[in-house]
Amino acid sequence: MFNLVFFFLYPLLCTLAVHSADNYLTGDIAINCGSTGISIAFNNKEWTGDITESKSTSSLVIKGSSTASTAFHNFVSTDPIPYKTARISRKQFSYTFQVSPGQKLIRLHFSLASYQRYKKFKDLFTVEAGAFTLLRNFSASLTADALGVKSLVKEYCMNIEQNQPLSIIFSPEHSQSDKTYAFINGIEVLSMPSDLYYSHDDDDLGARVVGQKSRFYVDNSTALEIMQRLNFKWDPIPYLGMFGKWATVPDEKIKDFTWKTSVDVGFGYLLRLHFCERGLQMAETRNSVFSVSINDMIAETNVAIGKERSVVSGIHLHRDYMMMVKGNKEDGRRDLSISLQLKDELVTELFRGLEILKLSNHDNSLASPNPSPPRRSSKSATVQNLLSFFGHGNAIATGAVIIISLVNIITYKLRKIWEDNCTDSGYKPSGLTEKLCRPFSLTEIQSATENFNDALVIGRGGFGKVYRGFISKEQKIVAIKRLKSNSRQGAREFWTEVETLSQLQHTNIISLIGYCNECQEMILLYEYVPSGTLADHLFGLSGQSDYHSSLSWEQRLRICTGVGRGLDYLHTGTDQGIIHRDIKASNILLDENLEAKISDFGLAKARKRNRVQSYVSTNVKGTYGYFDPDYFRTRRLRRKSDTYAFGVVLLEVLCERPALDRRVEEDKQRILAIWAQDCISKGEIDRLVAPSLRAQISPESLMTFLEVAKRCLHDEPNKRPTMAQVVVQLESALEQQESSKSSAPEITSSDSVVPRAGETLHSINTEIEEMSSVDEQNMPLSLTERSKMVQYTEPSGREAQVYKKNKIAYKLPRFRLWNALWKRANIIKKTHLSIPAHFGEEVASYRFDLATIVAATNNFSQPNKIGEGGFGPVYKGLLSTGQEVAVKRLASNSHQSFIEFKNEVLLLSKLQHPNLIKLLGYCIHGEELILVYEFMENKSLDAYLFG
Incomplete structure (x- = not known):
């Protein structure tokens, strides 16, 4: 509740600030500027x-x-304060404030106007505050004109130390x-709470870093610029002190759940x-995610x-994320998009703003990066100098220059040929790569691999051998991949990878x-996995069939999710967007914790990423x-090409069969996809x-x-999911597996309980006392002594046997579990209800407890019964709120199951x-x-048609 209360009380608190010393401005x-x-x-704010x-x-x-100076502008429809006057100069000037220490919000006001002896659109200046550059090569008038506004407000946050002006x-x-x-029209300096935007690494309020499993903490050495404030609610947020103005997002934009x-x-x-307090309460009730x-x-x-709110007392009403927007200075600006995916329609209630x-x-x-100045052509300058020289020199001098030039050219070419053969095979890394990636000498590599000792080989591939090496200078174990000497294509691949x-x-x-790139040796050094x-x-180290x-x-699901995250980063998290082109099981490495690493x-x-073509x-x-x-077919490479290859990897993980199984004779069965x-x-x-998975999946x-694998393998690229969507679905599959594992019965066996031929035995632990609780719920029990077993008949008519050592053995009809997913009609009611623990998180409807339903229908009394269908009987009910409802109850002999219910x-x-018809819950x-x-x-209509 702190943030919302603070929104409205902070201006009042600021007016009560006390001056601790005459030479400090402790209030706002x-x-x-430029006035007396x-x-x-208009908003009753006082300006000095x-x-x-x-x-x-x-x-x-x-x-x-x-x-x-006074602006040449008619302020009929806008507030003239503080935009009517300005402090202005063609030379440097500054304001120095003696303020109390702490975090401050600095607000600079600029107006699109002309001033006496100062023409509009001629302003161009830099603004610095303390150690920070806030604006550089900035034109307030040009910026305001481009945005179609009459005035601009730039807002910044920074920390002021003790005794620091x-x-x-x-x-x-x-x-x-x-x-x-x-020029400047107005300056505001406001005190901020120490934890409003700034955080410390000893708390849990750091921003979640997008694309990484870490948090980012905004410390006092960082300054911030408030770029945008969006209000998702229909009620406008008033102008409140340091919280400034919030732009209200139209309702139709909110429904898109995406902002850019x-x-x-x-x-x-x-x-x-x-977040809204009321929305959090609703999220807690609905189990919304x-x-x-x-x-x-x-x-x-x-x-x-909602769950976090119920577990953590005093949870903050906001959630922070940190995103790096990388790129070249020449790129200027780039779109930053935020998208919310909700499993119900709670967005307008849950979220207040951004x-x-x-x-x-x-x-x-x-400051925004300035475009780099155009490079001057040294070649043109050289040619001009030569032409100038030749125009004024004599024939002898001209001939001497030509001979010297030819000698230099020949020397250069010979040197280049030598370097190509002994240094870099004709390729050279970019300046950025040379900064980011260390070049190793061949001597260092030979020392690390004991002169390429075959005993240290840990892998082989089309590129060459991979060695386990030890860099003594850095005391680090590395993987060293050596290019085959006869590989011509490998040179291009080598530099592409670098x-x-x-x-x-x-x-x-x-x-x-x-x-390493010496004497035709091309070697790459990676982290050791x-x-x-x-x-x-x-498939085993040698691909053996058994x-x-x-x-x-x-573990497989976590590995697949990790690969998906890596591909998502390649496709969308880099400046250019990278297509891997060779995603396969052998290019996915696993560390000691089985964390997936995409390689090669x-x-x-x-x-x-800004190409018109996709x-x-x-x-x-x-x-x-x-x-x-x-x-x-088309020779058109897309990001979705990686998605297809990843779909094949998903099948390999499930089937334990390689993408191309050469042991299979039939062509269609040879290709896994x-x-x-x-x-x-x-x-x-x-x-x-795979047989090893059937007992656990x-x-x-x-x-x-x-479903994820099938969508990844769609023949049309535009119908395949993005990797972000794939990761969400794989995480859902993992949650479903973990939920079923935590709620599923323990599978055991007993010498005293042997299934008949054609049946499978599903044995689970339970206490016999729990059986009596079933009886108390009016569920019929039929117990007969039979050796060490007791017979039990469930409401659905399914038989079970209770072993006296507190075990229940369920007789399940024989069927293939996996076909049940696709041939549900063959199973009907014979399968036990398997209800995922997280089912409530998937739906937006309200979940009633059984006591409420029983009370509303008078314990499912016959007078309340108003109909019956394939699902079961329908009862008229009256809720405690006075609302009449129709209650449909699954019958014990119904041919429908949880699947139909869930759908x-x-x-x-x-x-x-x-x-x-409206579903209430x-x-x-x-x-x-x-x-x-x-x-x-x-x-219903048939009651009128057929009576």
């Missing part, structure tokens, strides 16, 4: 003029040459005409989502903010430590079995699941996983239409499945 400062006395703005007899006081000093310096940029000037703004490249950005994506990168998924703040860079600057990997930093991307490749774990992986289903970037292709035309390269059919999709279309899912998790809840909870209690609808007094 509002300077109406006290001025009152900066013109006094001495031009300075003990708490405010104005230095430099400047004048006060606050100096704000305005410096005109020098130009050839020398008519540029600097233009920001400067080369800076980090703090994004703060604000949401996910956040920033620039198509996953920031956070499945955030159960703030976007720019973080100062390592140069202590918040240029690409040197600029990538992500948990799920292999780190490049350095490279001890657990081998995913292919090793799935190998069975020890990876559990949960030799075929990677960079694509400008593809790159190029020759087909990659690995057979993983090829995107569309890429193979074709064979698997054929199995799915025929409903033969059991053939896809849950049906819900399998269904979600297969109806998920669909109807999202539909709102006058001609569709549902109830799940044991094997009771109940749907609660609005009551329709006039019954």
Whole structure:
């Protein structure tokens, strides 16, 4: 509640600030530049003029040459305070304030106007505050004109140390005409709470870094610029002191759940989502969850903010994220998009607003980067000099120059040929790569690998051998990949990998430590990943047919999710957008914790993210079995080509079969993607699941996983999901698996309980006392002594046997569990209800407890019964609120199951239409499945047609 209360009480608190010393301004400062006395703005805010007899006081000093000027502007429809007057100069001037220590908000006001002897659009200046550069080469009039506004407000946050004055310096940029000037209309300095935007690494309030598993803490050495404040609520947020003005987002934009703004490249950005107290209460009741994506990168998924609120007392009403927007200075600005995905329609209730703040860079600057000056052609200058020389020299001098030039050219060419043969094979890394990636000498590599000792070989591939090496100087174990001497294509792949990997930093991307390029040796050094490749774990080191992986289903899901995150980073988290082109199980490395690392970037292709075309035309390269059919046909490489290859990897993980199985004779079965999709279309899912997984994988998790794989393998690229969407679904599959594991019965066996032929035995632990509680709920029990077993008949008519040592053995009809997902009609009611623990998080409808339903229907009394269908009986009910409802209860002999129940809840909870029945909620209690609808007094149409 703190943030909302603070929104409205802070201006009052500021007016009560006490002056601790005569020479300090401890309250808020509002300077109406170029004016005298006290001025009152339309919002009743007091502004103090900066013109006094001495031009300075003990708490405010104005230095430099400047004048006060009045704007040539008619302020009929706008507030003239503080925009009517300005302090202006063609030379540097400054304001120095003696303020109390702490974090301050600095607000600078500029007006689009002309002043006496100062023409509009001629302003160009730099603004500095303390150690920070706030603006550089800035024109307030040009900026306001481009935005279509009459005035501008720039807001900044910074920390002021004890006994440190606050100096704000305005410096005109020098130009050839020398008519540029600097000006300022108004300055506000306001005190801020110490923890409003700033945080410390000893608390848990740091911003979540997008694309990384870490937090970012805004410390006192960082300055911030408030770029944008958006209000999602319909009620406008008034202008309140330091909180400034909030732009109200139109209702139709809120429903899109996506917001986009233009920001400067080369800076980090703090994004703060604000929540409503009432919305949090509703989220807690509904078990609502949401996910956040920033620039198509996953920031956070499945955030159960309501649960966090109920667990953590005093939870803050906001959530922070930090995003780096990288790019070249020439790029100028780039769009920053924020997208919210909710599983219900609570967005207009849960979220109050969004703030976007720019973080100062390592140069202590918040100024937009200036475009680099055009390079002067040294070649043109040289030619002109030569022409000038030849025009004035004689023939002998001209001949001498030509001979010397030829000798230099020949020497240069010979030297270049030698360097090409013994140094870099004709390629040279960029300047940025040379800074980011260390070059190693061949001597260092030979020492690290014991002169390429075959005993240290840990892998082989098309590129060459991989050695386990030890760099003695850095005391580090590394993986060293050596290019084959007879590989011509490897040279291009080598430099592609060096240029690409040197600029990538992500948990799920292999780190490049350095490279060696001497005497036709091309060698790459990576971080050492001890657990081998995913292919090793799935198919064995030699691909033996009788190998069975020890990876559990949960481990496989986490590995796939990690690879998905890495691909999402490549596609959307880099400046250009990188297409890997060779995603496969053997290019996915696993560290000691089985964390996935994407490797082998030799075929990677960079694509400008702002290209009009969504593809790159190029020759087909990659690995057979993983090829995107569309890429193979059209030669058009897209990010979705990686998505297709990843879909093949998902099948490898599930089936434990390689993408191309040469042991299989039939062509269609040899290619995994074709064979698997054929199995799915025929409903033969059991053939896809590896034998080692069948006892542990849950049906819900399998269904979600297969749906993701199927969508990734879609023949049309635009119908494949983004990697961000894939990651969300894989995380959902993992949650389903973990939920079923925590709620599923323990599978045991007993010598005394043997299933009959054709049946399977599902044995679970339970206490016999629990059986009596079932009886208390009016569920019929039939117990008969039979050796060491007792017979039990459930309400559904299914038989069970209770073993006297507190074990229940369920007789399940024989069927293939995996086919049940696709051939549900063959199973009908014989399967036990399997209700995921997280089901409530998936739906927006209200969940009633059984006691409420029982009370509303008078314990399902016969007089309340108003109909019956395939699902079961329908009762008229009366809630405690006085609302009449229709209650549909699953019958014990119903041919419908939880699948149909879940589908109806998920669909109807999202539909709102006058001609569709409204679902008010549902109830799940044991094997009771109940749907609660609005009551329709006039019954159904068939009652009128057929009586």
